[in-house]
C-alpha cells in the first residue's frame with residue numbers, strides 16, 4: 079500500500095528505529111526512510127522531536143509521533159484495517175503486552191550496551207545481569223511460539239530488534255546466548271523467518287562493525 083505521507087527519521091543501527099520498520103512492514107505500509115546523523119541532527123529532527131531530539135520519529139501527514147513503542151501503537155491503531163493487530167484487543171492482555179514492552183525498554187538496551195562496552199570484573203557482572211534479564215523474558219515466553227501466543231505481536235516487535243546486537247554481545251562478552259537461553263534463541267530464529275523482521279534488521283556483522291567503530295571513537299577498547 080503506498081503511503082506517500084509517511085516518513086521515518088531513523089539511524090540504521092538503532093533497535094528503536096527497527097521496531098518502527100517492523101511494525102510498518104507488518105502493516106504493509108510503504109514510507110520514506112531518512113537517515114539521521116546523531117552527531118549533527120537535521121533541523122527536521124529538531125523540529126519534529128524538540129523534547130528528546132532522538133530518533134525514531136514517524137511523520138504522518140506532516141505530524142510527528144515520537145518514542146518507538148508509542149509509534150508502534152500508533153501504527154497499530156492507524157492501520158487497524160489490516161488483518162493482524164499487533165496489540166491484543168482484550169484489555170487485560172493489552173495491559174500485559176504493554177507491561178513487557180515497558181520491561182524491555184527499562185532493561186534490555188542498557189543490559190546489551192553494558193556487556194559490549196564493558197571490561198574486566200565489571201563486564202562479568204554486566205553479563206550476569208544481561209543473562210538474568212533474558213531469562214526473565216524467556217520465562218515469560220514459556221512454550222508459546224510468540225510472546226502474545228500463536229501470532230507475532232507487540233512484545234515481539236519490542237524485543238526482536240535487540241537480537242541483531244546479540245552477535246556483538248557474544249563476541250565482546252565471550253558468552254553464548256544460545257547456551258543460556260535456548261528457547262529465547264529459538265523464538266528469535268522464528269521471528270527472523272518473517273520477512274517483516276528479516277528485511278529491516280541489519281546483518282549482525284554490520285552491527286558489530288558499527289560497535290567496534292563506536293568503541294574506537296569513544297576510547298572504550
Ligand SMILES: N[C@@H](CCC(=O)N[C@@H](CS)C(=O)NCC(=O)O)C(=O)O
Nearest residue numbers: 092094116131132133134145146147
Ligand atoms: N525511548 C526512545 C529511545 C530512542 C533512542 O534512544 N534513540 C537514540 C538512538 S538509538 C538516539 O536518538 N540518541 C540520540 C542521543 O541520545 O543523542 C524510544 O523508544 O524511541
